[in-house]
Amino acid sequence: MSAPVPSYWEDTATPDESGARPLDGDRQVEVAVIGGGYTGLAAAYRLAGVHGVDVAVLEANRIGWGASGRNSGFALTSVGKVGLDERIRKWGLEAARASVRLGVDAVETVRELIRSEAIDCDAQPEGALTVAHRDERAPELQERVRTYREVLGYDGVDYLSREHLVHEGYLRGPSAGGGIRFRTGFGLHPLKYARGFAKATARRGAALFDRSAVISWERDGSVHRLATAGGTVRARKVVMATNGYTPEHLHPYFRGRMLPAASNIVVTRPLTAAEWGAVGMATTQVYSDTRRLLFYWRRLPDDRLLFGGRSGVFDTPAALARRRRWLEAAIADKWPELAGIGSEWFWHGNVGLSYDLIPHMNTIEGDPTVAYAMAYLGSGVALSTHCGGLAADLVMGKAVPRDTPVTATEIPRFPLPALRKVYLAGAYLAYGIEDRWR
DSSP states (O other): OOOOOOSHHHHHOOOOOSOOOOOOSOEEEEEEEEOOSHHHHHHHHHHHHTSOOOEEEEOSSSTTOSHHHHSOOEEOOOOSSOOHHHHHHHHOHHHHHHHHHHHHHHHHHHHHHHHHTTOOSOOOOSOEEEEOSSGGGHHHHHHHHHIIIIISOOOOEEEEOHHHHHHTTSOOSTTOSOEEEESSOEEOOHHHHHHHHHHHHHHTTOEEEOSOOOOEEEEETTEEEEEOSSOEEEEEEEEEOOGGGOOTTSOGGGTTOOEEEEEEEEEEEEOOHHHHHHHTOOSOOEEEESOSSOEEEEEOTTSEEEEEEEOOSOOOHHHHHHHHHHHHHHHHHHOGGGTTOOOSEEEEEEEEEOTTSSOEEEEETTEEEEEEEEOOTTOHHHHHHHHHHHHHHHHTTOOOOOSSHHHHSOOOOOSSGGGHHHHHHHHHHHHHHHHHHO
């Protein structure tokens, strides 16, 4: 078990009032859920509240300890890292259109959950922007808007020129060459959301067990036996909801299918009005740029700047210190007026990558009693909430939409999975070079 991860979110979150406790003794349920983040909570919420079955959630650490409590708090329509043109070419036009609807539905799922369960998580107004980090990338964003509107039939996007970004109070600076504004998407406090979600899930009748890592998973006829240090849960069905923290030793199916990658975040002191004027962000909408190793940022409700990026293979103290300095330097590159501002918080955590760069929700091959949802590629706030519910439906034998590869295909295994960290290091090197010149 790991202690809470020091972060801005941990220091500003509401207490966990879900009643989660370590498993003490043996228990028999219809469905066991492994993982107490958004995916696992969404599955348990649906299983208990809609399907009316006994469900136990087993979380190795505290509720929301992993990516669900450490992310940037962006609820986005993103569905993996496969571009629109490639989706159309490989998946077909209808599946590409369905993938856009899936992303919008996922954000709406989060909004409705916050509303119906009165979750106090500092949810912000709608609006998410992708910004050209070089002027020459702006035409690509214009073409992407055209594809959304004219090919995919989705009009929830607008192209904003550099001048529009400045005049409308969205952004200014050398790395603001134009942008796409998505009308659906918003920021929230991710740990407040996780704890509020957990409280709602417990209220529906799910049993939440934290500090209860599953150390072995065996099959006894039609029953799955999940052993923890404090006891054993016997379940007819299992939902695997572990994303970038998937323990590969528990079940042979999950070996070699996930690549954890580090995402790093800093939070600054509160910026002054003059400093925010230099940044040009008069709103609390959420932002990312067009780099392959993208940066993402937002203005927090207390006027601090949150800024993050993907990087890092090793988590030694020296490597983490370099990653913090790298993010602080990137802030100065985007907004020279903020040079030397430093940061008051720094933390990191795993996002989950799949080999085909899309999320997956399915049952394991040959065994419909085990479902999973994972591999959100760093944009999982909305999609994990949505797909966790779909995984619950699927493991209960209910029909789910199969109109995109997200729900119609299995998560693939990496070729030579022992080399996954080598792949990652190579990608960081290649993408870093590309980002310097393009």
